[in-house]
Amino acid sequence: MKQVLEVFGFLFLVQGVAALVHELTGRLSGWGLVRRIGFLDGYEVYAGVTLIVLALALFAVAQSRKTR
Numbered sequence: 001m002k003q004v005l006e007v008f009g010f011l012f013l014v015q016g017v018a019a020l021v022h023e024l025t026g027r028l029s030g031w032g033l034v035r036r037i038g039f040l041d042g043y044e045v046y047a048g049v050t051l052i053v054l055a056l057a058l059f060a061v062a063q064s065r066k067t068r
Helices: 002-025 044-064
Strands: none
Touching: 002 044
16 A cells, blocks of 8 residues: 555656646646646646645655555
């Protein structure tokens, strides 16, 4: 379970950073899922920050889980 949380945390972190980089610099134009989701038009920065916060929360939960 710990590895699953870490994988999802990493994916959320990458997608959040990609969304912020695209919105702030215009780079990574063909990359990332946030800009492809229609109902997030105009809210890409908020979605990117939210994904980064969720990633950090997943990392914290994964860290608190005991390995067996």
